[in-house]
């Protein structure tokens with residue numbers, strides 16, 4: 447037995463694997479902290495590209511941040527003529543994606559963000575076996591924020607004034623407040639993790655669908671848990687597409703984002 451363990455070939459293989467695993471662990475820790483740094487992301491907003499994406503796509507945080515930044519920029523650049531209305535974000539947390547979009551969108555565009563600013567409104571419900579990066583979501587997650595914190599991030603990065611509404615997407619008062627702020631929305635960035643929240647988000651923007659104008663519906667957190675956002679989206683589409691008869695075109699994706707264009 448001892449001889450088997452001391453086999454030099456096996457020992458060498460063990461040490462090579464051990465060293466390589468540790469190097470990967472340290473490398474990933476370093477990349478996680480780098481790509482969770484808002485200052486670093488803002489400095490590189492216009493320099494990240496497909497090449498940087500390929501270089502870092504094995505790290506989950508880098509893949510997500512570079513991927514979504516490149517896609518946001520491409521969407522705004524390539525569809526500028528169709529983006530005639532306002533920008534709405536459903537799921538703001540600390541406002542990072544609001545800061546990104548502020549830098550990409552025409553300065554005259556109105557931006558609105560809606561969140562509880564107290565975290566997820568409930569736990570994951572009926573999520574089946576299997577997971578990608580999270581087993582399930584828990585009520586209150588992302589609660590470490592406030593409208594003041596978002597406003598301070600917006601100010602720090604010299605963004606335009608963004609209207610922030612506090613409440614859940616399904617609340618009728620939120621629907622009314624949104625109506626007062628905007629009559630035409632072109633981009634909806636939905637970043638809310640939960641299946642019911644995604645469904646409620648889409649129901650909130652239903653009144654803004656216009657047969658003559660496209661709406662870009664962008665999902666962050668697509669499939670972070672396979673039963674959450676995709677299920678909420680398909681439920682809403684299955685209920686509404688037969689009646690409203692819209693077309694959906696998938697424009698851009700990354701591992702955890704999916705951007706659609708809805709038109710008639």
Ligand SMILES: C[S@@+](CC[C@H](N)C(=O)[O-])C[C@H]1O[C@@H](n2cnc3c(N)ncnc32)[C@H](O)[C@@H]1O
Pocket residue numbers: 536537538539540541542543544560561562563564565566567587588613614615616637638639640642643646
């Ligand atoms: C992942 S965070 C958003 C991250 C942010 N967009 C960013 O890029 O940094 C998800 C947010 O969705 C919000 N949220 C989820 N469901 C909601 C609902 N039904 N109504 C309001 N806010 C909701 C949570 O409070 C949380 O702040």
